[in-house]
Amino acid sequence: MTSGPFADLRNSEAIPTARVPVLPIDAFRRAVIDATSGGWRVSSLFGVPESDRSLRLFAILAHDEHGNLSVGAAKVRESYESLTPDCPEVHWFEREIAEQWGVEPRGHPRLKPIRYQPPRAGERWERPPSAMTDFFRVEGEEVHEVAVGPVHAGVIEPGHFRFQCFGEEVLHLEIALGYQHRGVERALVGGPHKRTIHYMETLAGDTTVGHAHAYGQAVEAIARIAVPPRGMAIRGIGLELERIANHIGDLGAMAGDVGFLPTASYCGRIRGDILNLTAVICGSRFGRGLIRPGGAAFDLSDDLLRKLLAGVESGARDLAIADRLFWGSASVMARIEGVGVVPMDVCEEIGLVGPAARACGVDRDVRKDHPFGIYRYTHIPTCTWSAGDVFGRAHIRSIEIQRSFSFIREQLEALPIGDVRAECSEPLAPNRIAVSLVEGWRGEICHAAVTGEDGRFVSYKIVDPSFHNWFGLAYALRGQQISDFPLCNKSFNLSYCGHDL
Amino acid sequence: MIRTILARVRQGYRTTEYPKGPPPVLPERFRGRPAVDASKCPDGCRECAAACPTGAIDVSAGVRIDLGKCLFCTECETACPEKAIHYTGDHRLAARKREDLILGAEEMQLAEELSGRLRTLLGRSLNLRVVSAGGCNACEADTNVLTTVGWDIGRFGIRYVASPRHADGLLLTGPVTENMREALRKTYDAVPDPKIVIAVGACAISGGPYIDHPEQQNGAASCVPVDLFIPGCPPHPLTILDGLLRLIGRLRRRRRP
Numbered sequence: 001m002t003s004g005p006f007a008d009l010r011n012s013e014a015i016p017t018a019r020v021p022v023l024p025i026d027a028f029r030r031a032v033i034d035a036t037s038g039g040w041r042v043s044s045l046f047g048v049p050e051s052d053r054s055l056r057l058f059a060i061l062a063h064d065e066h067g068n069l070s071v072g073a074a075k076v077r078e079s080y081e082s083l084t085p086d087c088p089e090v091h092w093f094e095r096e097i098a099e100q101w102g103v104e105p106r107g108h109p110r111l112k113p114i115r116y117q118p119p120r121a122g123e124r125w126e127r128p129p130s131a132m133t134d135f136f137r138v139e140g141e142e143v144h145e146v147a148v149g150p151v152h153a154g155v156i157e158p159g160h161f162r163f164q165c166f167g168e169e170v171l172h173l174e175i176a177l178g179y180q181h182r183g184v185e186r187a188l189v190g191g192p193h194k195r196t197i198h199y200m201e202t203l204a205g206d207t208t209v210g211h212a213h214a215y216g217q218a219v220e221a222i223a224r225i226a227v228p229p230r231g232m233a234i235r236g237i238g239l240e241l242e243r244i245a246n247h248i249g250d251l252g253a254m255a256g257d258v259g260f261l262p263t264a265s266y267c268g269r270i271r272g273d274i275l276n277l278t279a280v281i282c283g284s285r286f287g288r289g290l291i292r293p294g295g296a297a298f299d300l301s302d303d304l305l306r307k308l309l310a311g312v313e314s315g316a317r318d319l320a321i322a323d324r325l326f327w328g329s330a331s332v333m334a335r336i337e338g339v340g341v342v343p344m345d346v347c348e349e350i351g352l353v354g355p356a357a358r359a360c361g362v363d364r365d366v367r368k369d370h371p372f373g374i375y376r377y378t379h380i381p382t383c384t385w386s387a388g389d390v391f392g393r394a395h396i397r398s399i400e401i402q403r404s405f406s407f408i409r410e411q412l413e414a415l416p417i418g419d420v421r422a423e424c425s426e427p428l429a430p431n432r433i434a435v436s437l438v439e440g441w442r443g444e445i446c447h448a449a450v451t452g453e454d455g456r457f458v459s460y461k462i463v464d465p466s467f468h469n470w471f472g473l474a475y476a477l478r479g480q481q482i483s484d485f486p487l488c489n490k491s492f493n494l495s496y497c498g499h500d501l
Numbered sequence: 502m503i504r505t506i507l508a509r510v511r512q513g514y515r516t517t518e519y520p521k522g523p524p525p526v527l528p529e530r531f532r533g534r535p536a537v538d539a540s541k542c543p544d545g546c547r548e549c550a551a552a553c554p555t556g557a558i559d560v561s562a563g564v565r566i567d568l569g570k571c572l573f574c575t576e577c578e579t580a581c582p583e584k585a586i587h588y589t590g591d592h593r594l595a596a597r598k599r600e601d602l603i604l605g606a607e608e609m610q611l612a613e614e615l616s617g618r619l620r621t622l623l624g625r626s627l628n629l630r631v632v633s634a635g636g637c638n639a640c641e642a643d644t645n646v647l648t649t650v651g652w653d654i655g656r657f658g659i660r661y662v663a664s665p666r667h668a669d670g671l672l673l674t675g676p677v678t679e680n681m682r683e684a685l686r687k688t689y690d691a692v693p694d695p696k697i698v699i700a701v702g703a704c705a706i707s708g709g710p711y712i713d714h715p716e717q718q719n720g721a722a723s724c725v726p727v728d729l730f731i732p733g734c735p736p737h738p739l740t741i742l743d744g745l746l747r748l749i750g751r752l753r754r755r756r757r758p
Contacts, residue, residue: 115680158633158681180636202637205735206637262509272646285643
């Protein structure tokens with residue numbers, strides 16, 4: 001299965017940049033639109049500035065059923081005809097490209113910055129100066145507007161939510177982000193350098209292992225390094241521990257938002273116990289330092305393996321109690337069923353990923369569709385649910401926790417022997433593009449590294465799953481009670497900094 | 502109902518006894534306060550400083566590590582040819598003054614408690630508004646975890662409150678992004694006087710991995726006066742708790758753990 005004129009590649013594969021076909025923009029546009037109506041979806045769409053002041057657009061498409069990726073490019077200057085009207089899933093990418101490079105997608109239905117980074121010199125479009133302006137408004141005598149954030153009531157990251165309400169009912173929610181913008185992608189250009197791995201580990205701190213894994217894969221693909229099996233397994237254990245810890249936290253948070261305190265309270269504590277297991281491996285509860293290009297930075301002694309196994313057993317046991325209480329409580333079920341629905345066709349159209357997509361019945365999981373690292377040798381069954389509501393998103397997490405626990409047990413009991421890390425020397429191969437996908441706990445993480453003549457990054461594009469999914473949250477709120485916003489928000493639990501970069 | 506009660510019984514009592522009892526055991530590989538044996542350093546060697554991703558190490562007059570910039574990544578430990586640097590398991594890192602975070606040969610000056618009126622006002626009840634201004638959600642998560650049953654900071658009269666108007670101070674995470682500067686300032690102004698500010702994590706103290714990026718402010722102190730610095734990337738919950746308890750005078754006259 002090919003995507004027409006684009007070049008094929010696999011997950012964690014690097015190809016010479018010259019092999020990526022550069023099409024006229026009209027043909028590029030047509031190719032992306034045709035591919036997305038034929039089973040492909042857009043993993044990433046980004047611009048790389050050229051020396052002649054033009055912008056090279058790269059599209060990375062994924063075909064989940066066939067396990068294929070494909071990449072194509074086009075050169076644009078001040079503007080081009082927007083793809084969004086025919087391919088809605090790229091709407092956010094086109095807004096990002098316009099903001100980053102000042103290239104206007106003509107005919108984009110809602111062209112606004114997504115991060116509010118300073119405008120570039122000589123930019124053509126007149127953008128709103130801050131996140132708190134130019135919201136979509138509903139007019140009417142009894143319509144009112146609710147503004148929340150950027151500073152929220154809880155201990156969470158900043159973002160602004162603007163609700164258009166009719167009584168309690170939310171007619172429209174617009175989410176304005178960018179408060180967390182720290183200039184990550186800009187600083188990655190010219191790397192790898194000594195801060196690169198730390199950007200990866202902190203660009204979304206709750207997904208440290210996920211992003212470090214994706215970075216490792218991208219570098220290993222360009223450097224043609226094979227990670228030793230033991231290193232792969234330890235990375236997989238780290239990734240699944242991260243998934244379990246965050247999913248448990250989310251279940252607890254959802255329980256808390258419907259006022260079911262037993263599960264909320266137990267999950268808060270059990271989540272901490274799981275984070276402590278990650279710290280047993282690498283000293284950090286968030287997996288800082290666990291993954292380095294070439295493999296894992298820490299090996300596991302038999303003693304630590306036993307400790308981890310015991311921790312996994314007791315964690316799984318404690319969680320089962322909290323989980324059963326949650327699902328066995330009629331009052332909880334009444335609060336989460338049918339709330340915050342995203343229908344399957346909308347999910348496909350806007351390109352959701354991760355548990356949010358699986359809860360809509362879309363069987364999409366990088367570990368299965370585009371296997372990487374340890375998942376090429378061992379499989380974690382994926383699960384889906386059809387309702388697309390808060391219940392579904394909670395249910396998917398609950399099942400995934402169990403499956404990840406089984407995976408970790410399996411790995412710990414039969415860890416491959418040998419080294420954990422292969423030598424990884426710089427500089428990287430010149431003029432390559434590598435695409436690295438990882439299924440983080442929120443969904444697909446996509447890193448695309450492009451090296452220049454000197455083997456340094458001329459571009460390093462990161463797509464956190466939140467980038468695809470924030471719009472899903474806005475959609476889920478339509479027609480809902482505004483008081484259900486916290487619950488819907490927790491059921492997605494998206495990253496602000498991973499989006500803002 | 503009976504199932505809920507049975508579950509409660511099976512979950513048991515899980516709050517740490519600390520500070521009445523010993524602190525929770527940290528994992529072997531936990532990286533706490535670094536220790537430098539400068540006597541091992543050969544003349545002119547600056548391998549550690551060259552390896553540090555955030556420029557936390559100054560070798561101009563003996564090795565000095567700025568804990569406010571340190572990511573605890575151990576690149577310096579790996580780079581040191583003489584094994585003069587190692588990371589200990591000591592979780593106590595909090596200081597009241599920025600310069601106290603610069604670790605040299607002498608003993609570290611840990612955070613002293615609030616004095617005078619602030620001590621009287623806040624010592625038994627400290628309400629904090631947590632503001633993330635570019636934090637990566639790791640400091641936020643380990644700040645938040647202190648409210649879970651495992652740590653239960655409510656025991657010490659410390660609460661995270663929903664509004665700055667209900668707060669005695671701010672707990673800040675993140676390097677203070679350009680896009681959050683105004684919101685942070687407004688939140689600070691909304692806290693009634695007298696008020697305190699606590700900076701948690703390398704980003705909030707110095708910018709951390711984002712030091713000198715034009716998109717951020719190199720930490721909280723650029724915008725608001727800071728009363729307590731808690732280093733780490735992110736600091737362990739025990740490190741944050743240690744800092745908070747020192748500030749309100751709950752760790753006085755205790756043996757070193």
